């Protein structure tokens with residue numbers, strides 16, 4: 001039933017048979033829908049696409065050389081959230097399957113009666129309304145729980161957004177700590193792009209990626225002939241970042257002489273290019289990051305204590321993902337939407353079982369690992385929902401050990417314990433084999449049993465599986 005409020009819902013009917021167009025127009029208009037008709041694909045292509053379209057009802061076989069599925073794709077490109085119903089001739093199941101694959105909501109087999117088509121139309125429009133509502137809510141949630149490109153609803157992340165806003169307006173040096181993949185670089189960018197420096201450069205250097213001997217010339221530049229290979233003079237990254245922000249990733253990897261020079265720049269903004277006598281002055285905000293414990297570096301003498309305190313004027317800590325699990329559904333959804341938008345593919349969702357697994361996993365690689373997991377799952381996923389089978393073994397395994405909680409409905413304690421032991425053992429064996437890519441000798445070593453014992457257990461597993 002068309003909604004009472006707002007404009008009438010608009011339906012486009014495409015068929016090369018005049019009597020079908022006539023019949024459908026009458027039936028649909030009687031129900032209060034606005035109906036447009038077209039006999040040829042060409043008419044659809046040249047339609048005024050500014051005008052809204054809620055649903056298209058398309059004949060699968062149009063004129064020779066034109067087919068409904070190709071036409072559906074044309075419509076999807078111009079008006080992606082249009083719902084579609086395809087009409088097929090009796091018996092063409094393959095085309096019906098192809099139609100559903102191409103994203104049609106449903107199909108009807110000709111000839112059909114008025115009530116039949118009206119039922120499908122009502123359902124298609126209803127589903128589209130729900131879908132739009134989901135999109136609207138999703139956008140709202142994203143807006144509420146995001147800052148710059150960062151997503152998070154956990155108290156830790158909400159606090160972080162607040163902190164970034166405050167830090168952005170100051171020029172104090174920031175030290176971001178957190179495990180690999182927790183979003184340190186993203187936070188650094190958020191600070192820069194929310195500061196008054198946003199139109200000046202944001203320059204990144206990964207201190208772990210440059211050879212130690214080149215650290216100083218990379219950062220501060222060098223004079224011509226300063227060392228072998230320095231054929232011309234070169235500006236360093238501090239000069240490149242003048243007026244903007246320099247992000248020193250893995251700052252713990254700087255060698256002691258570079259640490260000393262960095263300390264001086266932070267103190268008075270001046271430095272010299274390697275092998276040069278002129279003193280240069282720059283206005284650069286430094287944001288440093290580390291996934292190591294710098295305090296430990298100080299104890300072992302690898303990192304200067306005075307530099308540490310100079311860097312950490314504003315300390316920001318990013319908690320690992322396993323300590324803010326409430327962010328997992330939001331992040332997973334964000335990565336899903338992003339990849340599907342990029343590939344113009346079907347809308348994807350996670351089944352509750354898959355989400356459950358994601359929530360239980362420990363995420364040693366943090367947000368980056370979650371991002372990769374989703375992208376990978378989408379590669380394997382042919383339908384519209386990502387289920388447990390699309391997730392990597394280490395994520396599935398972990399839940400397996402939990403699921404064996406109550407194995408059968410028998411109340412016999414010994415039986416239950418036996419079965420749990422067996423299930424846990426199998427889970428571990430499978431995981432060990434996964435990790436060693438099927439190498440049984442190595443797997444046995446990981447498990448702390450002899451190869452013979454492993455072979456024996458494997459034999460038991462396959463026999464059981466066969467029975």
Ligand SMILES: Nc1ncnc2c1ncn2[C@@H]1O[C@H](COP(=O)(O)OP(=O)(O)OP(=O)(O)O)[C@@H](O)[C@H]1O
Pocket residue numbers: 149150151152178179180181182183184185186187291331367368371
């Ligand atoms: N809160 C978040 N919201 C959205 N995306 C995030 C978030 N945190 C991290 N990411 C994404 O996860 C990936 C890793 O983030 P980033 O590179 O900033 O981590 P990192 O802490 O610098 O990691 P590493 O120590 O390995 O360099 C990026 O693709 C980033 O976009």
Ligand SMILES: [Mg+2]
Pocket residue numbers: 184185249
């Ligand atoms: Mg990084």
